[in-house]
Every structure is written in structure tokens, then in C-alpha cells.
Amino acid sequence: MKVIVCVKQVPDTSEVRVDPETGTLIREGVPSVMNPFDQFALEEGVRLREAAGGEAEVIALSMGPPQARSALMKALALGADRAILLTDKVFAGADTWATSLTLAAAVKAAGKPDLILCGLQAIDGDTAQTGPEIAHRLHLPQVTYAEKIMLDGRTAVITRQTDSGYEVVEVRMPALITCTPPADFVPSTPPYSAITRAKKKPYEEWGVDKINIEADTLGLRGSPTQVKRVFSPPRRDTGVMLEGRSAAVIAGELFQALAKEGIL
Amino acid sequence: MITYEFSEEQEMLRQSVREWAAKNLTPRVQEMEKNKEIPHDLIKSMAKMELLCPTVAPEYGGSGFDAVTAGIVGEELGRADYTASTAVFYLVQASWAYLFDKYGTHECKSKYIPPATKGDAFIGIATTEPGIGSDLANMVTTITPNGNRYIVNGEKNYISGVREVKQYGGGHVTIARQNLQAGTRGMTLFFLPLGLPGIDITEDEEMGREAISTGGFHISNVEIPKENIIGKEEKGFYIVHEGYEFARAIIACVCCGAAMKSLENGISYIKERNAFGRPIGKYEGIQFPLAEHYTKISMLRDLSYKALHMIDLEKEGKASRMEVSKTVAMAKMICATWAMQAIDDVMQWQGAFGYNKECPDQAAYRAVRSFTLAEGSKEIMKTIVARELLGKEFITYR
Numbered sequence: 077m078k079v080i081v082c083v084k085q086v087p088d089t090s091e092v093r094v095d096p097e098t099g100t101l102i103r104e105g106v107p108s109v110m111n112p113f114d115q116f117a118l119e120e121g122v123r124l125r126e127a128a129g130g131e132a133e134v135i136a137l138s139m140g141p142p143q144a145r146s147a148l149m150k151a152l153a154l155g156a157d158r159a160i161l162l163t164d165k166v167f168a169g170a171d172t173w174a175t176s177l178t179l180a181a182a183v184k185a186a187g188k189p190d191l192i193l194c195g196l197q198a199i200d201g202d203t204a205q206t207g208p209e210i211a212h213r214l215h216l217p218q219v220t221y222a223e224k225i226m227l228d229g230r231t232a233v234i235t236r237q238t239d240s241g242y243e244v245v246e247v248r249m250p251a252l253i254t255c256t257p258p259a260d261f262v263p264s265t266p267p268y269s270a271i272t273r274a275k276k277k278p279y280e281e282w283g284v285d286k287i288n289i290e291a292d293t294l295g296l297r298g299s300p301t302q303v304k305r306v307f308s309p310p311r312r313d314t315g316v317m318l319e320g321r322s323a324a325v326i327a328g329e330l331f332q333a334l335a336k337e338g339i340l
Numbered sequence: 341m342i343t344y345e346f347s348e349e350q351e352m353l354r355q356s357v358r359e360w361a362a363k364n365l366t367p368r369v370q371e372m373e374k375n376k377e378i379p380h381d382l383i384k385s386m387a388k389m390e391l392l393c394p395t396v397a398p399e400y401g402g403s404g405f406d407a408v409t410a411g412i413v414g415e416e417l418g419r420a421d422y423t424a425s426t427a428v429f430y431l432v433q434a435s436w437a438y439l440f441d442k443y444g445t446h447e448c449k450s451k452y453i454p455p456a457t458k459g460d461a462f463i464g465i466a467t468t469e470p471g472i473g474s475d476l477a478n479m480v481t482t483i484t485p486n487g488n489r490y491i492v493n494g495e496k497n498y499i500s501g502v503r504e505v506k507q508y509g510g511g512h513v514t515i516a517r518q519n520l521q522a523g524t525r526g527m528t529l530f531f532l533p534l535g536l537p538g539i540d541i542t543e544d545e546e547m548g549r550e551a552i553s554t555g556g557f558h559i560s561n562v563e564i565p566k567e568n569i570i571g572k573e574e575k576g577f578y579i580v581h582e583g584y585e586f587a588r589a590i591i592a593c594v595c596c597g598a599a600m601k602s603l604e605n606g607i608s609y610i611k612e613r614n615a616f617g618r619p620i621g622k623y624e625g626i627q628f629p630l631a632e633h634y635t636k637i638s639m640l641r642d643l644s645y646k647a648l649h650m651i652d653l654e655k656e657g658k659a660s661r662m663e664v665s666k667t668v669a670m671a672k673m674i675c676a677t678w679a680m681q682a683i684d685d686v687m688q689w690q691g692a693f694g695y696n697k698e699c700p701d702q703a704a705y706r707a708v709r710s711f712t713l714a715e716g717s718k719e720i721m722k723t724i725v726a727r728e729l730l731g732k733e734f735i736t737y738r
Contacts, residue, residue: 107355149352265360267390268403271352 077132077227079121080189081156082179082207084111085140085147086200110147113195115154116257119264120225121193122155128227133157135186139167139178145279152274153266160186164283169296172201176209178294181287183214190249191232196221196256204254211252219247220254344408344649354412360389361420372551373423373703380459380508383429387459391430393437400441400449401457407586407651410434411644414590418597422700424707425551427594428714429462432500435587435715436465436513440531443571443579448531452510461510464501465583466532466557469494474720475737476515476577477523481559483516483530485573489563492516492532497556500714502541504553505534513583515576522574529576531568538562548706585664586651587715588672592644595711598704599637599679605701606630606686613689626689633682640678643671666728673721676711683708 088109093102110118118136125132136151138144139162148159162182170178183192192214194207204220211218223242224235230249235242237256247253257263266274284291292298316333318326334340346354364385372378386392391413396402405413414434417427437453440463444453455461472479481494494516505511511533519526534541539562543555571579607630610621620626647668653659683705687694695702712718723736 146348146352146355149348150355153352153356262363263359265356265363265389266352267356267388268349268353268394268405268409269390271349271356274352275349 077125077128077130077191078187078189079124079132079134079191079193080183080186081114081118081121081134081136081151082192082194082210083114083118083136083138083147083151084195084198085109085138085144086111086198089199108143108146110150111195111198111200112263113197113199113256115195115263116261117193117195117253117255118151118154118156120222120255121191124191124225124227125155125157135160135189137179137182137186138162139170139175139182141168142281145281148279149271149274150266152277152279153270154264155270156277158278159280161279161281162283162287163281166284166291166295166297169299169302170294171299171301172203172205172209173300174294174296174298176206176213177289177298178287179206180210180213181289182282183210185282185287188250190230192216192250192252193225194252194254196254207252207254214252216250216252217247218252218254219245222253222255223258225253225255344645346408346412350409350412353409354416357389357391357413357416358420360385361416365417365420365426369421369423369425369700369703372421372425376550376553378426378429378504378551382426383459383508386426386430387457390457392459393433393441393453393457393463395434395438396441396453396457401454402437402441407589407648408645410438410586411590411593411648415593415597415641418594419601420597422598422601422704422707423551424549424594424598424704424710427597428500428549428552428710429504431587431590431594432465433463434590435583437463438586439579439583440513440570442582443529444531445567445569447567448570452531452533455508456510459508461508462501462504463510464499464505464512465587466496466499466512466514467580468496468498470497470556473498474717476527477737479515479517479527481514481516482520483518483528485518486563488566490530490566490569492530492559492562492564494559495556496559498544498554499556500552500554502534502553502555502557503543506541509533509535511535513570513580515580518574524577526574527576527580528573529570529580530564531570532559532562532564536562536564547709548703549710581665584715585647585668588721589644589647589651589668591711591715592640592647592668592671592675595675595679595708596637596641596644598708599633599682600641602679602683602686602701602704603630603633603637606689609686610689620689629685633678633685636678637682640671640675643667644675647671662728665724669716669721669724669728672711672716673718673725676708677718679708679711680705 085108087106092106121134125134134156136148136156136159138148152159197204219234221237222234226233232247235244318329390403394403394405414431417430456463469479484491514532515527515529518528538560540558546554610626611619613620650659650664650667654664683701687701693699727735
């Protein structure tokens with residue numbers, strides 16, 4: 077079984093601050109991390125490989141500047157078998173349309189996977205578009221918002237989040253799944269032995285020549301959307317906090333407050 | 341000039357330890373300080389991260405870290421645990437397991453090091469005695485050969501980790517006089533399991549780093565086997581310094597981590613806190629000490645890692661014992677003082693909150709204060725540097 081996990085390096089948004097005068101994000105000095113949704117997808121991929129046994133393989137795939145290598149090295153330390161970084165000036169400035177085109181081409185070039193796992197979304201853009209677009213470009217079925225994946229032969233059984241709870245769906249492989257961690261997910265931190273093993277695993281950097289796509293359709297030139305401005309929304313006042321009493325009392329107070337506002 | 345550069349693996353480890361600590365350690369520091377204990381599940385989590393006795397060979401359960409890599413972990417624990425309790429737990433074990441691994445017998449190492457790497461035992465150091473700190477030549481604890489065994493008598497105090505050894509097992513790398521006429525030339529180093537009959541442990545209260553214990557023990561006719569001797573008999577004084585130097589260099593890294601974290605706390609605070617219509621970070625009275633402390637701690641950090649790098653170079657025969665001693669002493673001499681000065685100003689910027697028990701920086705201040713003394717006082721560090729500059733004929737104690 078072959079699993080490709082798409083991984084993005086993002087600024088650690090817990091460290092991003094807002095310029096109080098301009099309202100724009102200050103990215104200077106902000107450390108880069110692996111997108112947390114992608115880390116969950118990767119750990120799911122590694123878990124599925126362990127369960128499958130045999131010649132199963134997990135490939136971590138990323139697109140980004142050369143510095144994105146560190147996210148892939150972490151993926152290797154977390155258990156991926158090999159890693160590919162798509163890095164080329166022509167990939168730069170891509171929106172989700174151009175990114176999914178590039179990643180889909182790389183998936184084809186890396187060989188037919190049984191599963192493609194993506195994080196639900198990246199914490200810098202929050203679009204949640206790239207995964208589904210890759211599935212569309214590869215003509216694969218997709219399941220989004222997956223919290224748990226089990227394999228039953230060539231079928232993946234997926235527990236996915238919905239607005240009202242969970243639903244369990246089945247999909248025939250090959251398929252693409254976007255993943256979101258359950259509340260109790262604790263991301264792994266690799267120890268030194270895993271880090272030193274990661275350095276010995278295959279790691280490749282691919283340019284545009286490897287994926288056989290016209291350069292004009294990639295990167296900024298291939299992107300129909302562009303970011304005009306990034307800013308922080310105006311701060312809202314803190315809401316009313318109901319606390320310090322029993323759940324039943326708080327529920328009653330909440331009901332009355334909502335009724336008073338005409339919401340209920 | 342000796343320079344060092346962190347490898348990709350070392351940078352990855354730093355990031356991994358930082359992430360681990362942010363999730364598992366920092367949120368529990370207040371609880372640890374209140375309960376005066378490092379929870380066992382946290383110690384086990386450190387073991388899972390391979391942070392316990394990390395320089396030890398894989399054969400005995402370690403990860404074979406070099407000294408620089410061990411320093412990185414020390415710096416990160418200094419950042420993450422503002423009471424420095426876990427940093428002390430880490431560095432004491434790391435340093436004395438390092439020495440134990442290097443000079444101990446296979447039988448003794450096999451018995452005591454693997455449980456410590458798993459978080460099920462503690463390895464400490466016991467040299468200090470009542471009235472005898474740096475002046476080891478006048479210690480009273482003795483070790484006497486008796487057939488195939490040795491008899492130990494005496495007393496040790498201000499020893500880290502006595503309660504942890506009682507709870508989990510393990511013991512202390514201990515030094516005692518064997519040839520009573522030979523002064524420092526007649527000392528023997530050995531591993532003393534504190535669970536042996538004849539050992540009576542007491543605990544002390546300290547002003548900081550409260551989650552790791554400090555105490556002492558009386559030793560009354562305690563028998564140890566020959567395999568517990570570390571290095572050659574009557575050569576303990578010479579090899580014990582290798583453990584101290586390792587510990588001192590890691591302490592310098594811990595101080596860097598604590599001071600840098602405190603300065604970061606301070607930077608956030610002085611940008612937000614307004615006085616007289618503007619953020620206090622706009623006043624030069626705040627800016628100048630900030631710039632000075634940042635510069636000094638950055639310099640200290642470079643010196644600390646240079647010291648650790650020289651320990652690694654010494655193993656390859658590329659640095660001498662004396663060069664290592666001097667560089668380590670330079671870093672240890674200033675680390676706690678400079679870190680305290682930085683943290684003291686961060687406390688001052690925060691006004692009354694800086695003196696409040698809820699302020700992490702006051703806990704860091706109390707913790708870092710211990711490092712002006714622990715593993716060799718800053719005054720002794722100065723005598724070491726001066727000895728290397730002036731020559732052995734100027735050694736104070738001769």
C-alpha cells in the first residue's frame with residue numbers, strides 16, 4: 077500500500093502578532109512549523125501503514141521554498157518513509173488552484189497511491205480547498221473532515237465530522253481524504269533517535285522539470301486569485317461569561333439570555 | 341579559533357523538545373512547584389523523548405548525544421520550566437551518568453543506568469559535606485577496602501535528588517577519601533545506591549527549584565562491591581572534574597534559556613504596558629538594560645556552547661583538559677549572575693506583579709540564584725580561570 081501525505085510548512089500562528097497601528101500580521105521572526113492538520117494526517121498515514129504491514133509506504137509531499145525541507149524532515153522523523161519537496165521559482169506565489177495542479181502532477185509522478193491524505197486546511201490560509209482540488213484533478217473520490225480512518229481491504233471506512241456530529245462513510249481506494257484531529261489528539265514530538273533515522277531516509281527535491289506541467293500554468297502566473305491584503309479583524313468586546321455555578325443553572329441562565337435576545 | 345555550528349539534527353531536536361515542553365512541561369510547572377515534586381508521568385515522558393542520561397551509549401539505554409546536543413536540551417528545559425526543577429533533574433543525571441558511563445564498570449552500569457534512562461531511577465552526585473564545599477581535600481567521608489568489598493562512612497549534604505532516589509531507586513556518584521595521607525590524590529569515586537542499609541537520608545527546604553529535592557545522608561558502615569568503583573582507586577579527584585565540567589557547561593545553557601525566556605516575557609510586557617501615555621518600552625530607561633541583557637546573554641550562549649563543543653573536541657584529542665576547564669569555568673562564572681541581572685530587570689519592569697508568586701520570572705530568579713553555587717561556586721570558577729592564566733604556581737590553595 078502506498079500513502080501520500082501532503083504537508084505544508086506554515087508560520088506558527090500562535091506566535092503571529094498583529095501590528096496595532098496597521099492591523100497587518102507581523103511575520104518577521106515567526107518560526108515555521110508543520111501545519112498541525114497535516115501532522116495529524118501524517119500520523120494517521122503512519123498508523124495505517126503499521127496496520128497494513130507488508131510493503132506499505134508513506135511518502136510526505138510538500139511544495140514550498142527550500143526552507144520547507146524542515147517540515148519534511150519532521151515528517152520523516154514522525155515515520156514517513158521518504159519525502160519529496162517541490163521547490164522551484166515557478167511554483168512561487170501559487171493560490172490553491174495552482175498549488176493543487178502542482179501537487180496533483182507530483183502525485184502522478186510519484187506513482188499511483190492508494191490513499192492521499194491531506195490536512196483539512198492550512199492554518200495560514202484556512203481555505204480547505206487544496207485537498208479537494210487535488211482529488212478533482214486526479215478524478216479520485218474524496219472524503220473530507222476525517223477524524224478516523226480504518227482500512228477493510230480496498231475500502232477505507234472513515235469517521236468524519238459533520239455539523240451535527242459524526243457520520244461513518246466508506247470509500248473505495250484509491251481516494252483522497254482530508255483529515256482533522258479529534259479533540260484529544262496529542263501531536264507526537266520525535267525523539268533524537270527518530271531524528272537521526274530521518275536523516276538517513278530518502279529525501280528528494282523536485283523542480284518543474286519533474287512534473288511535466290507548463291510553467292505558465294503554475295505559481296503566481298497560473299493563479300486566478302491573489303491575496304490583496306492580510307489583516308486582523310476589528311477586536312470585539314468579550315461576551316457574557318456564565319460560570320462558577322452548576323451546569324444546570326448555567327443552562328437555565330443561557331436559555332433565558334437567548335430568549336431575551338429573541339434568538340429562541 | 342574554535343567555532344561550532346548546530347547540525348540539522350540538533351536544530352530538529354531543539355524544535356522537538358520545545359514542542360514537547362510547551363505541551364507537557366510548561367503547563368504543569370505551577371502544579372509542580374506547589375506540590376514540590378516532578379510528577380512521575382512527566383519523568384516517563386522525558387524518558388520517552390530520550391532526554392534522560394542522553395549521552396550514555398545505546399547499549400545502556402542512552403542516545404549517545406554529544407555534549408553540545410545535551411546542552412540544547414538544557415537550554416530548552418531552562419526556557420520551559422521557569423523553576424528550573426526539571427532542568428536540574430535533567431542536568432544532574434546527564435552529567436553524572438556521562439561520567440559513570442565513561443569510567444564505570446560494565447556490571448555496575450548495566451544495573452543502574454538503564455532504569456535511569458527509562459525514568460525509573462535517578463543518578464546524582466554526592467561530593468559536598470557539612471563544612472566542606474569546594475575544599476574537597478578536607479572531606480571526612482572515607483572508603484576503606486575490606487576484602488572484595490569496601491566500607492563507606494561519613495556524611496554528605498546539599499545533594500540533589502535524594503528524595504527521587506528514595507522514590508524510584510538509583511544512587512549517587514560519590515567521592516570519599518581512601519588514602520587518608522594523600523589529600524586529593526587519595527580519593528576514590530564510586531556509585532552509592534542510597535537504598536543500602538546504613539544510609540539515613542534527610543531533606544532540606546530551598547528558596548527555589550522546589551520540585552527537585554535537595555538533602556543529605558549519613559553513611560554508617562555501608563558496604564559496596566568492588567564493581568561500584570568508578571575509574572581507578574585513589575584517582576577520583578581527577579575524573580570527578582570531568583563530570584563537573586559537563587554539568588557546569590549545561591548549567592550555563594540552562595541559565596541562557598531561563599534568561600532569554602524571561603527577556604521575551606519582558607519584551608511582550610513592555611510593549612503592552614502603558615505609563616504616562618505610551619508603552620514603557622519606548623523609554624530608554626527600559627530599552628538600554630534590555631539591549632545590554634540581550635547582548636550579554638547572547639554572548640554567554642555562544643561561550644556556553646563553545647565550552648560544550650570543547651568537551652566534544654577533547655574526546656577527539658583536539659582540545660586539552662586545561663582548555664576545557666578554563667572555557668567551562670568562564671561560562672559558569674558569569675552565567676547565573678548575568679541571568680539573574682536580566683531576570684531581575686524583567687521583574688522590575690513588571691512592577692508589583694514582578695514580586696508576586698504568580699509571576700514566572702520571580703521563580704526563575706530564585707532558581708537561577710542556585711547556579712551561582714551549584715556544581716562549583718562562581719568564586720571557584722574565577723580561581724580556575726586565573727590558574728590557567730597565571731600558571732599552577734599561583735593556585736590559591738597550595
